[in-house]
Amino acid sequence: MEENKIINGTNKEQGENIGRKRRKKPRPNGGEGQSHKQAASQDQNQNQGKAQQKQKQNGQKPQQKQNGQKQEKQEKQSAQNNANGQGKKNKNKGQPQKQQPQKNQNANKNQQSAKVTKEENRKDTYLYVIDGTLYVNLTNKCSNACDFCVRNERTSYYGHYLWLRHGDPTVEKVVQASKQFGDLSFLKEAVFCGFGEPTYKVAEMIALCDFFHEKGLKTRLNTNGQGNLINKRDIVPDLKGKIDFVNISLNASCYEKYQPICRSQFRESGFEGMIEFAKLCRCNGVQCRFSIVDCIGEAEVEACKRLADSLKIPLYVRSYITDS
Numbered sequence: 001m002e003e004n005k006i007i008n009g010t011n012k013e014q015g016e017n018i019g020r021k022r023r024k025k026p027r028p029n030g031g032e033g034q035s036h037k038q039a040a041s042q043d044q045n046q047n048q049g050k051a052q053q054k055q056k057q058n059g060q061k062p063q064q065k066q067n068g069q070k071q072e073k074q075e076k077q078s079a080q081n082n083a084n085g086q087g088k089k090n091k092n093k094g095q096p097q098k099q100q101p102q103k104n105q106n107a108n109k110n111q112q113s114a115k116v117t118k119e120e121n122r123k124d125t126y127l128y129v130i131d132g133t134l135y136v137n138l139t140n141k142c143s144n145a146c147d148f149c150v151r152n153e154r155t156s157y158y159g160h161y162l163w164l165r166h167g168d169p170t171v172e173k174v175v176q177a178s179k180q181f182g183d184l185s186f187l188k189e190a191v192f193c194g195f196g197e198p199t200y201k202v203a204e205m206i207a208l209c210d211f212f213h214e215k216g217l218k219t220r221l222n223t224n225g226q227g228n229l230i231n232k233r234d235i236v237p238d239l240k241g242k243i244d245f246v247n248i249s250l251n252a253s254c255y256e257k258y259q260p261i262c263r264s265q266f267r268e269s270g271f272e273g274m275i276e277f278a279k280l281c282r283c284n285g286v287q288c289r290f291s292i293v294d295c296i297g298e299a300e301v302e303a304c305k306r307l308a309d310s311l312k313i314p315l316y317v318r319s320y321i322t323d324s
Contacts, residue, residue, distance in 0.1 A: 126169045126177045128160040134178075134187045134217065136208065137194030138201040139168045143226050143270065145263040146251065148293055148320060151195045162195040171207045178211075189218040189244075199227030202235050209242040220245045225274030229266050236280040243286065248278050250290035250315070253303035261296075278313055289314040 128135050140151075140163060150157055169177075178184065190212040192198035192205050198221060199205075209219045225248040227235045239246065252258035255271040264270025281288040290308045292301065294317055301317060308315035 122161065122165070124164045124166050124169070125160050125162055126174045127181070128158075128162075129181065129187065130158055132186070132188045134181070134184065134190045134212075135194060136174065136190055136192045136198070136205075137162050137164070137169075137196075138174075138192060138198050138204055139194070139196040140164050141168075141200045142195075142197040142224070143230055143265045144197070144224050146249075147261045147263075148295060157195070164195075168201060169204075171204050171211075174204075174208055175211060184212075184215040184217060187217055189220055191220045191222060192243075193222040197224055197226070197230065199223055199230055199235060202227070202231060202238055206238055206242050218244045220247065222247045222249070223277075224249050224262075224264075224270075225277040226264065226266060226270055228277055228280075229269060229273040234280065236277070236284050236286060239281070239286050240284050246281050246286055246288035247316070248274065248281075248288055248290050248313075250274070250292050250304055250308070252292075252296065253300060253307050257300065275311070278311060282311075282313060289316050291316040291318055293318055293320045295320040 126137055128137070142149075146152075151162070155161060155163060181187070190208075192208075205221070212219055219242065221239070221243045223246065251262055252271070255268050258264075258271040259267065262270070266273060278288060278290065290304070290313055292304050292315065294301065296304075305315050
């Protein structure tokens with residue numbers, strides 16, 4: 001019985017101890033049913049609260065508050081940068097593109113200035129030689145605007161710049177220019193041609209004929225035949241004894257075909273005046289001929305031959321100049 005009592009007492013004591021071990025210890029701020037996770041979170045909050053209180057005592061701001069202020073400051077800075085960027089974009093909207101750097105602009109300006117200066121300093125060409133013939137460039141004016149004229153396609157003719165930048169030359173300037181060729185004895189003839197209609201300068205042409213005759217040269221006039229219309233008088237008597245040969249550009253057999261390709265400022269009178277000029281040359285003993293370019297077509301070439309024959313004036317068919 002005593003043994004049983006001891007055993008029972010021992011078991012009873014051990015049971016009480018076991019019961020004490022299994023009894024749950026109350027958690028702070030929570031009941032007995034609170035989970036481990038919640039308890040850990042509360043412990044962490046308590047630790048953070050203690051840390052913040054300690055920071056306050058040391059004169060420091062709580063870390064959470066510092067992080068919040070830092071994040072707020074970053075957001076404000078980002079918003080301000082976006083606003084500045086958008087404002088700059090709106091400000092530049094509609095404005096011209098950024099110009100080239102000043103250095104490149106100055107370089108381009110200097111190159112253009114040098115080119116203009118070179119062109120301005122270039123001397124006008126009054127006389128030029130091709131195949132032993134001296135050509136005289138008296139003016140750039142013309143009463144026609146022919147489709148096939150060489151000056152429509154280029155600024156120079158066989159390397160000679162014939163556009164006059166400083167006005168039509170005087171007789172004295174042409175004579176002075178002739179000195180570059182020496183005594184002129186090696187030349188065949190002097191031809192009044194150039195980039196314009198020479199009969200705009202009848203007085204200068206006649207004076208220069210005397211000069212070239214003295215040098216032993218024959219003289220020739222290449223003309224559109226509208227000299228009488230240009231000068232509003234008959235200039236053929238002025239040519240007699242001065243111009244040794246007159247070449248008249250016919251270019252078509254009638255006005256209806258002439259005007260579309262030659263576009264005379266005198267319109268119908270341009271073609272009629274040219275035919276009348278040729279007749280006056282022949283009647284006054286001034287040797288002359290008609291000329292046409294071969295690009296007008298075989299049928300039109302034949303029609304021009306018939307017209308020239310009816311006027312008893314020779315016809316010269318020349319090749320169209322495609323390169324100079």
